[in-house]
Amino acid sequence: MIYLYPMRLIRFEPRGSGRALIGVQKEDVAVQIELPGCADLEDVIASPEALAHCADGANSGAEFRLDSVRLLAPLTRPEKILCLGLNYESHLREVGLEAPSEPTVFSKLANTIAGPTDPILIPGAAPRRLDYEAELAVVIGRTGREIPLAEALDYVVAATVANDVTARDWQLKKPNGQWLLGKSFDTFMPIGPALVTLDELPPLDSLQLRCLVNGETRQDAGTGEMLFGVAEIVSYLSDVCTLRPGDVILTGTPAGVGMALDPRQFLAEGDTVECTIEPIGSIVNTVSARSE
Numbered sequence: 001m002i003y004l005y006p007m008r009l010i011r012f013e014p015r016g017s018g019r020a021l022i023g024v025q026k027e028d029v030a031v032q033i034e035l036p037g038c039a040d041l042e043d044v045i046a047s048p049e050a051l052a053h054c055a056d057g058a059n060s061g062a063e064f065r066l067d068s069v070r071l072l073a074p075l076t077r078p079e080k081i082l083c084l085g086l087n088y089e090s091h092l093r094e095v096g097l098e099a100p101s102e103p104t105v106f107s108k109l110a111n112t113i114a115g116p117t118d119p120i121l122i123p124g125a126a127p128r129r130l131d132y133e134a135e136l137a138v139v140i141g142r143t144g145r146e147i148p149l150a151e152a153l154d155y156v157v158a159a160t161v162a163n164d165v166t167a168r169d170w171q172l173k174k175p176n177g178q179w180l181l182g183k184s185f186d187t188f189m190p191i192g193p194a195l196v197t198l199d200e201l202p203p204l205d206s207l208q209l210r211c212l213v214n215g216e217t218r219q220d221a222g223t224g225e226m227l228f229g230v231a232e233i234v235s236y237l238s239d240v241c242t243l244r245p246g247d248v249i250l251t252g253t254p255a256g257v258g259m260a261l262d263p264r265q266f267l268a269e270g271d272t273v274e275c276t277i278e279p280i281g282s283i284v285n286t287v288s289a290r291s292e
């Protein structure tokens with residue numbers, strides 16, 4: 001099965017309403033999705049019928065001007081967030097490591113999810129070495145295990161943009177390194193602004209990924225630079241764990257992370273991080289001290 005539902009799926013809050021809605025973005029309008037059994041986008045992407053309904057124009061929900069809503073994280077309850085480390089040649093060079101012969105995989109916890117304009121909160125336990133990693137994220141739409149390489153992209157329903165925010169002191173300086181915890185503080189995965197179905201996109205290895213901090217370009221690379229492409233990653237992971245709709249896979253980051261610059265440039269309160277992949281869009285997040 002191949003997905004043929006070109007569209008941008010969003011989750012949004014009409015400003016001031018306090019209500020989280022799901023919908024389809026059509027240019028500068030958000031069209032609400034109201035379908036039985038579809039409370040969130042995880043339900044929509046898991047249902048070929050719901051996807052077809054939304055894509056063929058049958059969806060005729062309430063319309064909101066895009067500038068009157070706040071976009072929210074498109075997904076809230078992935079069973080798994082799986083992440084590739086060391087997957088771009090330029091990033092390997094800047095950290096002085098050899099190319100791995102198999103994917104290097106770690107995870108983030110779901111408490112990391114933040115919306116496309118939400119703040120990145122500075123953790124009390126890790127205030128100093130916060131770093132950004134702009135990444136192409138893909139979302140699984142079908143349940144599968146031991147997926148052959150040639151079929152792997154059929155299991156990917158959409159792509160989006162993610163920032164794999166990392167507390168480098170936890171990741172690298174704690175005894176033996178704490179990759180999971182160093183990457184799992186609250187708000188450490190801004191994601192969005194939309195789930196863009198693959199048939200709406202150029203091939204996943206031909207996208208341009210950028211990260212700007214306070215307007216200054218830090219990362220700018222083509223996704224064709226990945227050592228392991230999306231199909232290889234999906235097939236590899238599915239040999240270990242059953243992949244399910246809503247699972248998110250972050251595919252790694254290119255050169256230009258703050259810890260590899262000279263001098264190093266970690267994130268500080270008030271910094272704004274903008275991660276972009278066209279035509280998916282941008283997530284723009286400001287680093288903020290914890291308010292509570």
Ligand code: MG
Binds near residue numbers: 135
């Ligand atoms: Mg990363």
